[in-house]
Amino acid sequence: MRALRLLEWKSEARLEEVDEPRPGPGQVVVKIGGAGACHSDLHLMDEFEAGVVPWNPPFTLGHENAGWVHALGSGVTGLEVGQPVAVYGPWGCGVCPRCRLGIDPYCENPAAAPVPGGGGGLGLDGGMAEYELVPDARHVVPLPDGLDPVQAAPLTDAGLTPYHAIRRSWSKLPPGSFAVVIGVGGLGHVGVQILKATTAAQVIAVDSRADALRLAEGCGADHTVSAGDGAAEEIRGITGGRGADVVLDFVGVDPTLRLGAAVARTVGDLTIVGIGGGTLPVSYFSVPYEVSIQTTYWGSRPELVEVLDLAARGLVKPKVTTFPLAEANTAYQRLRDGSLEGRAVIVP
Numbered sequence: 001m002r003a004l005r006l007l008e009w010k011s012e013a014r015l016e017e018v019d020e021p022r023p024g025p026g027q028v029v030v031k032i033g034g035a036g037a038c039h040s041d042l043h044l045m046d047e048f049e050a051g052v053v054p055w056n057p058p059f060t061l062g063h064e065n066a067g068w069v070h071a072l073g074s075g076v077t078g079l080e081v082g083q084p085v086a087v088y089g090p091w092g093c094g095v096c097p098r099c100r101l102g103i104d105p106y107c108e109n110p111a112a113a114p115v116p117g118g119g120g121g122l123g124l125d126g127g128m129a130e131y132e133l134v135p136d137a138r139h140v141v142p143l144p145d146g147l148d149p150v151q152a153a154p155l156t157d158a159g160l161t162p163y164h165a166i167r168r169s170w171s172k173l174p175p176g177s178f179a180v181v182i183g184v185g186g187l188g189h190v191g192v193q194i195l196k197a198t199t200a201a202q203v204i205a206v207d208s209r210a211d212a213l214r215l216a217e218g219c220g221a222d223h224t225v226s227a228g229d230g231a232a233e234e235i236r237g238i239t240g241g242r243g244a245d246v247v248l249d250f251v252g253v254d255p256t257l258r259l260g261a262a263v264a265r266t267v268g269d270l271t272i273v274g275i276g277g278g279t280l281p282v283s284y285f286s287v288p289y290e291v292s293i294q295t296t297y298w299g300s301r302p303e304l305v306e307v308l309d310l311a312a313r314g315l316v317k318p319k320v321t322t323f324p325l326a327e328a329n330t331a332y333q334r335l336r337d338g339s340l341e342g343r344a345v346i347v348p
Ligand SMILES: [Zn+2]
Pocket: 038, 039, 040, 041, 063, 157, 158
């Protein structure tokens, strides 16, 4: 079968012919219907080097995947060949306290996981191929009626990651509250939809690109603000001077972190989702009182079930542009130069 493989750090992925995977006991092979192209794949190709993460190339890219059950290993029950499914992407040890709660990205025994701190497309072969081997059937989540694999694929990361970040702040988003979304890309535009679908907050979307702000409006943002010098003042104005109850930074570079801290309300949340690698000085006087600052990484398996439910009912709908496997590198190039709207999904 064909697979888009990262062969070494700091290189472009290559389309190669590889053997079709076969499931061992407890495993599942999924025929890929869609594999999302994620901004973090650009970090893998462009910036990472040996020692940054506990795994190395070669492996097949693609960590947001959905498709149909193709083959079941011995002992797997509750799934049927041909059934549409999503693949839960972070693969932990399965037995530590975090994994038992279904939050594999925070696995506390990564040495016992299929790959430490990774998953399919992140150290092990992912979904930018005709088939993906899923090492444990618990990572295979049936799709609810009304949701096809192309729509479902980005939900496993571009949907799940903002959903987790928003869900943990639900209690701070009652009627009358404001949420700020910084960066309306693959994750941010779904984040706007999740906020509108699950909270009564008014949503303020921030981006430097006019196209992205239009996309935010289409996703239900109540206000859009162009990133730049006047952004903090404009956001404060929209919130009646109080600031935003929850700020979600999907970029994570110095200027966006600074903006987030400048517009957060006392007792609010400032959540860093983007892996831009910026830093934010935190001191007694640098952020409003009782602002909680946290990073989040991906989300839990139960939360994936909830996101799929939202999407199946039409409450969340990622904007998707499809590319054939042979043009996956074109999709990544458009992601790199910022000309892609929403999410690129590779359809093998
Ligand atoms: Zn990702």
